[in-house]
Amino acid sequence: xxxxxxxxxxxxxxxxxxxxxxxxxxxxxxxxxxxxxxxxxxxxxxxxxxxxxxxxxxxxxxxxxxxxxxxxxxxxxxxxxxxxxxxxxxxxxxxxxxxxxxxxxxxxxxxxxxxxxxxxxxxxxxxxxxxxxxxxxxxxxxxxxxxxxxxxxxxxxxxxxxxxxxxxxxxxxxxxxxxxxxxxxxxxxxxxxxxxxxxxxxxxxxxxxxxxxxxxxxxxxxxxxxxxxxxxxxxxxxxxxxxxxxxxxxxxxxxxxxxxxxxxxxxxxxxxxxxxxxxxxxxxxxxxxxxxxxxxxxxxxxxxxxxxxx
Numbered sequence: 561x562x563x564x565x566x567x568x569x570x571x572x573x574x575x576x577x578x579x580x581x582x583x584x585x586x587x588x589x590x591x592x593x594x595x596x597x598x599x600x601x602x603x604x605x606x607x608x609x610x611x612x613x614x615x616x617x618x619x620x621x622x623x624x625x626x627x628x629x630x631x632x633x634x635x636x637x638x639x640x641x642x643x644x645x646x647x648x649x650x651x652x653x654x655x656x657x658x659x660x661x662x663x664x665x666x667x668x669x670x671x672x673x674x675x676x677x678x679x680x681x682x683x684x685x686x687x688x689x690x691x692x693x694x695x696x697x698x699x700x701x702x703x704x705x706x707x708x709x710x711x712x713x714x715x716x717x718x719x720x721x722x723x724x725x726x727x728x729x730x731x732x733x734x735x736x737x738x739x740x741x742x743x744x745x746x747x748x749x750x751x752x753x754x755x756x757x758x759x760x761x762x763x764x765x766x767x768x769x770x771x772x773x774x775x776x777x778x779x780x781x782x783x784x785x786x787x788x789x790x791x792x793x794x795x796x797x798x799x800x801x802x803x804x805x806x807x808x809x810x811x812x813x814x815x816x817x818x819x820x821x822x823x824x825x826x827x828x829x830x831x832x833x834x835x836x837x838x839x840x841x842x843x844x845x846x847x848x849x850x851x852x853x854x855x856x857x858x859x860x861x862x863x864x865x866x867x868x869x870x
Contacts, residue, residue, distance in 0.1 A: 563613040563639065564829070565687050567680070567708055568600020568697030569671050570618055570629055571651040573854060575814070582658035584665070595814075596629050597653055597854045599722055600697040602815050605855045606822035606844065607695075608637045610862035615639040617687055619649030619675050626650065636858075642687055646675035661812045661849070673700045680704055684711050693717055693740070693829050699724040702731055709738050720825045722818070723748050737777030741828060743821045743841075749783045757783075762802045766791040770800055780828075782838050784820055789842060794834045803838045806846035815854035820845040822856070830863055 578590040604616040616638050620626040622645050629650070633640060648671060655666040680687075688694065688711040698705045698721050705728055712719045718740035726748060729735055736742070746765060750757035753772045757765050762785055770793050773781050784790045789804040823844030827837035840862070848856045 562690060562692040563615045564607055564693055564695055564825075565615050565617055565642075565691035566600050566604045566607070566695040567617045567676075567700075567704070568603070568695070569598050569651055569673070569676070569700060570596070570601045570620060570649075571598035571653045571668070571671075572625055572629075573597035573653045573655060573814070575812075576656045577812075577852075578657070578659055580659065582656070582664055588656075593852075595854055596632055597815070598651060599724060599818055600695065601629070601633070602818035602855050603695060603722065603822050603825075604638050605633060605636050606815075606819050606848075607826055608633075609856055609858045610823065610826050610844065611860055612826050613639070615642055615687070615691065617642040617676075617679065619644055619646040619671060619673075619679075621645070621647060621650045642679065642683065644675050644679050646672070648672040649675055655814070657812060657814070661810045663814070673704060676700060677704050677707075680707050680711075684708070685714075688712060688715050688717055691717060694719045695825060696721050697724065698722075698728050698735065699726070700728075702728045705732065705735065709735060713738070718829070720821075720828075722821050723752075726751055733776070737779070739779070741780040741782070741825070741834075742778060743782045743784070743824060745784045745786075745817060762788050762791055766793070766800060766802060769793050780834055782824060782834070782841070784817060790820070790838050792834050792838050797834075799834060801835055803835065803842055806842050808846040808850050810849050812852050812854075813849050815856075816845040816849045818854070819848035819856045823862070827863060832863075 573595040578588040607614045651671040652669040656664045658664040721739045723744040746757040782792045793800040820841040824837045824841030827840040
């Protein structure tokens with residue numbers, strides 16, 4: 561098998577952990593850590609940690625922090641031949657967690673995607689021609705996403721999309737039918753579908769997901785529901801259902817959605833059903849929330865033996 565080409569950005573997370581109950585308007589004594597983050601940086605590392613071959617198409621700032629990100633990813637086995645050096649190429653995320661490990665508040669600084677756009681224009685054919693499939697952070701710029709989709713169609717490669725702020729998808733709804741698999745949470749799905757889903761029971765969410773996916777030409781979709789698990793729908797086979805969450809003691813929920821995405825995609829591209837893939841995604845998410853890291857631990861036997869031969 562070839563590699564998974566992950567197109568996305570790097571963020572540096574500055575995370576605050578209170579020692580006691582978090583007081584939103586008071587002083588909180590605790591710990592502060594600098595953690596490498598970003599949705600697709602997490603996904604690239606997660607995929608490598610479960611044994612996938614990954615090439616990360618991204619931007620890294622020159623200097624100590626960018627060098628540190630590069631060293632960590634390389635140590636995990638992520639191929640960085642397509643990681644370009646670019647001033648202001650990485651974002652920053654300042655986040656405060658409460659005593660349960662949930663996000664209490666955050667501020668983001670977005671990267672400048674100019675170097676990414678130039679990289680995709682200059683080396684996109686080479687990258688996509690050599691990969692097995694694509695993971696795309698679709699929210700960078702519509703022009704970047706448009707070029708990646710065009711290359712995927714040119715070379716017959718599947719695109720797996722992880723959704724962030726939905727702005728690009730809302731501008732370019734044609735991307736919905738050009739994607740192999742969408743994974744999003746119930747809040748994002750509610751925004752996309754124009755309805756309230758985050759207070760609905762799983763089977764109510766599934767009913768909406770099936771209807772909207774058919775109307776919008778979405779081939780495969782998984783919607784995560786926090787501690788209620790996830791629902792899935794595969795338009796080609798008609799398969800749909802609910803996957804329960806795996807119980808875990810919460811340490812830090814950051815990166816759980818990225819781990820779910822990574823586990824699901826790693827299994828799906830190996831030929832597992834969407835249901836079984838989502839179950840493995842839920843397992844990887846549970847492993848992740850048990851740690852203070854934003855990525856899953858290394859799990860070399862993550863995929864079952866029968867999947868290795870697909």
